[in-house]
Amino acid sequence: DTAVSQTPKYLVTQMGNDKSIKCEQNLGHDTMYWYKQDSKKFLKIMFSYNNKELIINETVPNRFSPKSPDKAHLNLHINSLELGDSAVYFCASSYRGPGEKLFFGSGTQLSVL
């Protein structure tokens, strides 16, 4: 009965590879997000989709491309991975839009070697 689920939980890969992280929420929320948490625990928003429409696109390298096939799913594809991409990536959702309380997935620990 997981509310926000993301896969995989761990991702270890080489520099230059392409990888994807998937997220699904069964809360019926309208808005989904990708946040990145660095080694110092700082959580920073990357993207947000509301009903499949991109509404927040922070200053993120264009190697990162989000996709939302429907309002319950949000995926993140990363091209040409770099060492600095190593972090924990959290998917989250909120009932209507940004500014509301967030429900987080369990996170994906990405390690780029």
Added chain:
Amino acid sequence: QKEVEQNSGPLSVPEGAIASLNCTYSDRGSQSFFWYRQYSGKSPELIMSIYSNGDKEDGRFTAQLNKASQYVSLLIRDSQPSDSATYLCAVNGVSGNTGKLIFGQGTTLQVKP
């Protein structure tokens, strides 16, 4: 100036004491304020939300908001070792009209038995 600032700690308190966690924010128009708890290796979970000036109590937790001073705090009474975690303050950012939640860097709390 960071948009949301917290003392990273660690804040160490003995079991049974009151832990006081503080957060300041820069956007005077912010309306929504949240405290999240994050255990090591886990995702953030919402513990308190507050929208109006004053105090809001929920069990052992009290959130305090002072919009004039742009200050929000979290008090944990009768602190338990299980409260040891990183506490993240989140504020909705009004600039740019996205309303996105902006997180502080978190305060690590250690409750010693």
